[in-house]
Amino acid sequence: MLRQKVPDRKNALSIAEAAKRDIDFTLSLDINERSGSTIVRNTYECFRMLGESLLIAKGIRSEDHVTPINELLSLEVKRLPGQ
Numbered sequence: 217m218l219r220q221k222v223p224d225r226k227n228a229l230s231i232a233e234a235a236k237r238d239i240d241f242t243l244s245l246d247i248n249e250r251s252g253s254t255i256v257r258n259t260y261e262c263f264r265m266l267g268e269s270l271l272i273a274k275g276i277r278s279e280d281h282v283t284p285i286n287e288l289l290s291l292e293v294k295r296l297p298g299q
Contacts, residue, residue: 219277228273235265263288 242258245251267284270291271277278284 219279221272221275221277223275224272228269231265231269231272235262235269238262238265 238258239262242255242262245255247255264281264284267286267288268278270287271284
């Protein structure tokens with residue numbers, strides 16, 4: 217379910233910055249059997265947060281995890297030559 221709200225770029229940026237901090241921490245973890253589920257869970261949550269920030273910037277508030285992930289997947293991503 218989606219709810220229309222006023223676009224909030226400041227909140228969207230705050231969420232994107234939190235996702236960056238969280239992924240930086242997650243990528244610093246040692247990879248082993250004990251950390252595996254935490255790394256996967258945190259990575260998923262960071263992607264969800266990025267999708268949520270895109271929606272909030274548009275003035276859309278979702279109430280599930282699917283919509284933010286789909287918003288993120290809908291981005292057209294172009295790779296730089298040689299990457």
